[in-house]
Amino acid sequence: MKNITFILAVCCLMMTACAQKPQQINNSTDQQSDNMKKTLIVYFSATGTTKAAAQRLAQEFNADLYEITPEQPYSAADLDWRDKSSRSTLEMQDKSSRPAIKGKCENIADYDTVWIGFPVWWYTAPTIVNTFIEAHDLSGKVLNVFATSGGSPVEPCAADLKKAYPQYNWGESRLMNR
Numbered sequence: 001m002k003n004i005t006f007i008l009a010v011c012c013l014m015m016t017a018c019a020q021k022p023q024q025i026n027n028s029t030d031q032q033s034d035n036m037k038k039t040l041i042v043y044f045s046a047t048g049t050t051k052a053a054a055q056r057l058a059q060e061f062n063a064d065l066y067e068i069t070p071e072q073p074y075s076a077a078d079l080d081w082r083d084k085s086s087r088s089t090l091e092m093q094d095k096s097s098r099p100a101i102k103g104k105c106e107n108i109a110d111y112d113t114v115w116i117g118f119p120v121w122w123y124t125a126p127t128i129v130n131t132f133i134e135a136h137d138l139s140g141k142v143l144n145v146f147a148t149s150g151g152s153p154v155e156p157c158a159a160d161l162k163k164a165y166p167q168y169n170w171g172e173s174r175l176m177n178r
Contacts, residue, residue, distance in 0.1 A: 039063035
């Protein structure tokens with residue numbers, strides 16, 4: 001009787017151990033696919049404020065950074081929003097404006113999640129952000145928005161981008177001041 005009880009106990013232990021192995025394999029596979037997901041922080045920064053926010057976000061998500069660099073850099077005079085003839089004012093008045101950018105993010109296909117950041121100009125994203133979006137295939141990615149601002153919220157900016165590019169999967173938005 002002791003032998004039969006012992007054999008049954010060993011069999012139960014073996015069956016329990018075997019039943020747990022597939023679960024462990026599945027967990028390992030899930031961890032591998034999570035590790036393969038990559039995040040990219042794309043940002044346009046005219047004065048360095050948004051760049052600092054992008055660096056904080058990249059650290060938070062262990063993400064790569066890509067700067068949207070204008071072909072013609074913005075001067076202080078270009079950024080004077082009180083001047084009705086400044087470059088930034090003229091660009092923002094013309095919603096079809098697409099300021100030229102240097103290069104493309106050649107490895108954009110490697111990323112599953114892309115955060116797009118910018119300073120809020122005239123209550124929305126600068127038109128140079130549209131230049132970036134239109135120059136890249138962002139299909140199949142989760143697109144998140146972050147912004148820096150002296151007083152405007154980020155939600156209207158995100159809503160404008162979602163309306164302009166409804167074909168993309170838009171996620172969360174963050175205002176990242178300080």
